Amino acid sequence: MKRAPLVMMGTVAGLAGVLSFNSTPAKLSLESLASSSSSTSSAPSTTTTASSSPPPTTATTTPATGPTPTTTPTTAPTTTTTPPPVTTTTVSSGVRTAVGPSVDYNFGILSVQVKVSGTKITNVSIAAINDGGNFRSVSIDQQAIPLLEQEVMQAQSGNIQSISGASYTSAGFIQSLQSALSKLGL
Amino acid sequence: MGTVVTIDIYRGDFDDHSLLESSIEAAIAILHDADQHFSTWKSESPLSRIRRGDLDVDDAPAIIGEVLQQCVVARTFSEGWFDPWAMPGGVDPTGLVKGWAAQRALEALRHDTIDGAIINAAGDIASFGGPTANRRFRVGIASPANPRSLACIVESPGAVATSGSYERGQHLFDPRQGLFSTRVASGTVVGPELGMADALATALVIGGAEVLDILERMDNFEGLIIDDDGTLLGTTGFPIIQ
Numbered sequence: 001m002k003r004a005p006l007v008m009m010g011t012v013a014g015l016a017g018v019l020s021f022n023s024t025p026a027k028l029s030l031e032s033l034a035s036s037s038s039s040t041s042s043a044p045s046t047t048t049t050a051s052s053s054p055p056p057t058t059a060t061t062t063p064a065t066g067p068t069p070t071t072t073p074t075t076a077p078t079t080t081t082t083p084p085p086v087t088t089t090t091v092s093s094g095v096r097t098a099v100g101p102s103v104d105y106n107f108g109i110l111s112v113q114v115k116v117s118g119t120k121i122t123n124v125s126i127a128a129i130n131d132g133g134n135f136r137s138v139s140i141d142q143q144a145i146p147l148l149e150q151e152v153m154q155a156q157s158g159n160i161q162s163i164s165g166a167s168y169t170s171a172g173f174i175q176s177l178q179s180a181l182s183k184l185g186l
Numbered sequence: 187m188g189t190v191v192t193i194d195i196y197r198g199d200f201d202d203h204s205l206l207e208s209s210i211e212a213a214i215a216i217l218h219d220a221d222q223h224f225s226t227w228k229s230e231s232p233l234s235r236i237r238r239g240d241l242d243v244d245d246a247p248a249i250i251g252e253v254l255q256q257c258v259v260a261r262t263f264s265e266g267w268f269d270p271w272a273m274p275g276g277v278d279p280t281g282l283v284k285g286w287a288a289q290r291a292l293e294a295l296r297h298d299t300i301d302g303a304i305i306n307a308a309g310d311i312a313s314f315g316g317p318t319a320n321r322r323f324r325v326g327i328a329s330p331a332n333p334r335s336l337a338c339i340v341e342s343p344g345a346v347a348t349s350g351s352y353e354r355g356q357h358l359f360d361p362r363q364g365l366f367s368t369r370v371a372s373g374t375v376v377g378p379e380l381g382m383a384d385a386l387a388t389a390l391v392i393g394g395a396e397v398l399d400i401l402e403r404m405d406n407f408e409g410l411i412i413d414d415d416g417t418l419l420g421t422t423g424f425p426i427i428q
Contacts, residue, residue, distance in 0.1 A: 160324045
């Protein structure tokens with residue numbers, strides 16, 4: 001991480017500023033619920049990961065004001081995704097979207113998508129992710145994911161509001177996000 | 187410092203939008219101010235100048251001394267496992283500053299009738315209240331082995347800080363060994379204040395079970411370590427929900 005200024009995401013009432021994960025494969029993600037006074041909420045859809053005992057996974061669709069990446073089920077724990085080029089799009093609601101370049105995030109490659117309304121970031125998500133399918137990652141996936149998915153399924157009904165730890169500090173994530181933001185002139 | 191920060195306000199019935207907007211701007215200004223003073227990436231920040239000997243702490247802005255004083259306290263509480271003065275290159279309070287700054291910024295968001303607010307500074311979280319008036323915030327702890335998974339979920343007492351071995355080489359310096367080193371994959375500390383929680387989480391990922399023992403003896407901070415196998419070990423009072 002070099003010379004990167006603090007990147008701010010401010011949200012007010014009704015907009016969930018927490019990162020959501022829209023990844024392929026959609027092994028695990030979290031539902032970020034808007035505040036109690038908001039009328040928007042995400043409706044979870046399910047995709048299944050095939051491992052020895054596939055519990056359902058919930059994929060999050062954030063309240064969409066722009067294009068959202070689709071998640072597809074996969075039968076293999078490893079997936080290669082072609083990272084999208086850095087593009088910006090504008091939709092009629094005034095929300096602009098950019099996807100940053102794919103970068104190394106310690107566990108593989110990811111690229112970040114950011115949505116901006118004016119100068120305010122309204123959504124950040126993982127546009128594409130490839131964890132390389134290395135042995136350690138695969139074995140953890142097969143053991144840990146089913147149990148964790150179960151816990152998170154319960155947790156989703158219990159409403160998690162934030163996440164502490166790894167992915168938020170990844171230099172790779174920040175790099176891709178910064179690039180996406182510069183593309184939007186921020 | 188390359189820190190990504192999110193700010194969420196759960197406003198309940200509070201509908202003064204312009205006041206909320208200006209509160210968020212005030213919170214952001216506090217974070218930028220901390221960056222201006224403490225960024226080791228900015229060669230002319232007061233901290234950078236202190237590190238290379240161009241500026242004395244006594245001549246620096248008061249805020250620097252305030253943070254270094256907090257670091258002294260954290261060093262004492264952590265029995266030396268968190269020691270900004272042991273780091274090569276000069277005093278480096280990075281392991282505490284991020285949390286300290288987020289905690290200060292959170293204060294700008296306090297309004298009587300909002301249900302709650304969360305500031306998440308790159309995984310270190312300061313909060314008050316909850317998603318609704320009668321609930322506390324629930325925080326997921328990312329699994330260090332697979333950041334798309336959760337290791338567990340905790341109920342936040344106000345501050346949740348996680349350090350991970352992926353930060354090794356940045357500020358996770360083991361004063362005992364005199365090198366950058368971590369004993370576990372991830373360490374999480376929860377408590378009433380994020381600056382201290384941040385410093386203790388730094389100490390925890392460096393020292394592992396030994397620092398967990400120290401936390402066990404502390405009344406108001408609790409800890410959790412996750413080792414390379416994914417095993418979780420926490421203090422007795424660690425507020426794990428699932």
